[in-house]
Amino acid sequence: MQPSNEQDRAKWAAGTAVIDAYIRDGMKLGLGSGTTSHWFVRALGEAVANGLDVVGVPTSTSTRDLALEVGVPLTTLAEVGKLDLTVDGADEIDPAGHMIKGGGACLLWERIIADNSAKMVCVVDEGKAVDQLGKFPLPIEVVQFEWQATERAIAELLDSLGHPGVKLTRREKDGGPLVTDSGNFIVDAHLEAIKDPIALDSQLNWIPGVVENGLFTGIAAEVVIGRGDGSHDIRDVSATPSARPSTRGR
Numbered sequence: 001m002q003p004s005n006e007q008d009r010a011k012w013a014a015g016t017a018v019i020d021a022y023i024r025d026g027m028k029l030g031l032g033s034g035t036t037s038h039w040f041v042r043a044l045g046e047a048v049a050n051g052l053d054v055v056g057v058p059t060s061t062s063t064r065d066l067a068l069e070v071g072v073p074l075t076t077l078a079e080v081g082k083l084d085l086t087v088d089g090a091d092e093i094d095p096a097g098h099m100i101k102g103g104g105a106c107l108l109w110e111r112i113i114a115d116n117s118a119k120m121v122c123v124v125d126e127g128k129a130v131d132q133l134g135k136f137p138l139p140i141e142v143v144q145f146e147w148q149a150t151e152r153a154i155a156e157l158l159d160s161l162g163h164p165g166v167k168l169t170r171r172e173k174d175g176g177p178l179v180t181d182s183g184n185f186i187v188d189a190h191l192e193a194i195k196d197p198i199a200l201d202s203q204l205n206w207i208p209g210v211v212e213n214g215l216f217t218g219i220a221a222e223v224v225i226g227r228g229d230g231s232h233d234i235r236d237v238s239a240t241p242s243a244r245p246s247t248r249g250r
Helices: 004-020 035-049 061-070 107-115 147-160 197-204
Strands: 029-030 055-058 085-088 120-125 139-142 169-170 183-190 208-212 222-224 232-236
Touching: 004 085, 004 120, 004 222, 004 232, 029 147, 029 208, 029 222, 035 061, 035 120, 035 147, 035 197, 055 061, 107 139, 107 208, 107 222, 139 147, 147 183, 183 232, 197 208
Parallel strands: 029 055, 029 085, 085 120, 120 222
Antiparallel strands: 139 183, 139 208, 169 183, 222 232
C-alpha cells in the first residue's frame, strides 16, 4: 500500500524516516496506533521482509492486526520486559513535545507501552504540529460504572483549572457508546485551548473513575514531522518536563 494523497505522503515520510534514523537489528519496539503510526508499521514490515530483525509490542488491536498482516513479529511486555523504543503518533503536538493522544481510543495501551520504553519518538504529519494544544478534543478514558459521576468530577476539575463550562461528550460509535480495547468509555473534553498541559495531566487521573487521559506531557524524546513533499524534520524535545515522571528510569 502506497500513499495516495499529500497528507498520507507526509505520514509516510515521517514513518520511513524513523526506520532510517532509529531502528536497528535486535530492537524491541513499541508499535503505536493511529494513521501515521500505521504507515510506520507498514514501512517496518517492508524492512523486516528485507532482513531487519526486530520484534514489536502493539498498542491496540488494530495495530496488532496490521503488524501481523505486514509480517512484523510480535511479542509482549511479559516476555521481553522493557522496550528499546516506542514509535507512536499524536493528534496534536506543541513545540515543547506535549501531545494530545487518544483520537483512536488507544491512549491507555499507548501510555503503558511508552512508559515501558527506554525512548519514545513521536511521528506526525505537519498538520498535527500546533502552537497550543486543545483544538483537538482531549480524550479521557473512564470506567463504565457510574461514568456520569466521573464526568461531573472532570467538569469540576476543569472549572477549577480555568476551563469553565467545557463541553464534555461521551464518544459514540455505530449508534452506541464507543468501548475501548480495555472495556472503558471515552469522554472527550472540548477545551479549545489548554493553558497548562502539565497541571491538567498531573490532576485528571486522581479522579476516581478516570483510567487515563490523552495528555502526554514530556514523554517524547524526539518528534519526526513529515511533509507532503516527502521531506521531514527531527526535533529534540527531550528536555521538556513531564507531569508524571516515569517509574521506569527512562
